[in-house]
Amino acid sequence: MDNQPFNPLHGITLKALVTELVEYFGYPALSQQIKIKCFTEDPSINSTLKFLRKTPWAREKVEALFIKNYHKVHQANDEKNSGQ
Template identity: 65%
Template structure:
């Protein structure tokens, strides 16, 4: 008998747990705007006729870009925490 891994819902210290990709992109656009997001991540989905649906489609197919978006989101959260202290 093999023991089952612990449930994935037990991630109290993971700031990305339960946050959808759409919520990430929406928060980043609200914070930086499309132009600012395109400067931080120069990919076409943010610089050429950007929209949430087209960005989600690209990010779901492109793991390296999704990792960059997640990293930028975590950076944004750290900045907000520092500003709040």
């Protein structure tokens, strides 16, 4: 059995993680927090995913930002999805 202690990344795809961050922060705020071109030059989910899959240091920074803001991101997205 896969026994995971509290791990906010467990079971979350990179696409879901990036989508939630973009919905919460937007690309301009993401580009200020993490200085990578995929957030500033013609940003899209697909181009961001392609870059992060090929660039481990950038992926680690994005995952760290997600973990740091895990509860805020999920609370905001849950409220948005429930129609509040």
